[in-house]
Amino acid sequence: MSILNKLFPETLFPRKLSADTEQRLRLVQARAEEALIRTHVENALLFVDTLSTDVGYERALDIYVREMGVPDPLASVVATRALVALGEALVPAASLNTVNDEGTAEAVPMPRLRLDEAAARRRA
Template sequence: MFDWLRRRRLSNEAKRKLLIAAARAEEAIVETHVANVLELMALLGTEVDVDRGLELYHEMLPMDEHISATVTNRVLARYDSPGVPPAPGRRFENVFRDGGR
């Protein structure tokens, strides 16, 4: 994952914290893309189906294959699902906090 991490001596605790921060950052990126796609779909309404909407979004904002697949899966799982709020306003509140750790 991080080539420079192997070259530098970090304590196990520092490595753990770094990997947790990286994972949280990646999750925040994925959730931002999902919220953006859902918002795009809401704006497009019935003009395009979800597959075409995802295709358009990926054309506008190219991303790594694994991020793209994760975003697509989450959008398909949430799209048109009852009780799923579109693009919550405070979705990243406390995303970089350890929750008491």
């Protein structure tokens, strides 16, 4: 019997997990991945806001992903969610396009651009 088998017998670390344990493991992993993505998006938005005077938002997101070493599948999700957050600040929602009683569209107020909202949420 090898030393590893003596130190780590299979009875302590079974190779097959129960179905219930596997399901809980998948749920916990999904929550952890979602928290990681959310944190990356908040930090990416803060990064974009910080570099907004020097580079464009697409370049800033590119730099963030490269410097933080975000792996490719995750980088795509982070960049997409960050762009969605930036887009929501720039493009008014369709529900804001209201029509008055005369049948003409009312003017849509310009949205306030606040790229540092993620930083403010983290401070709160």
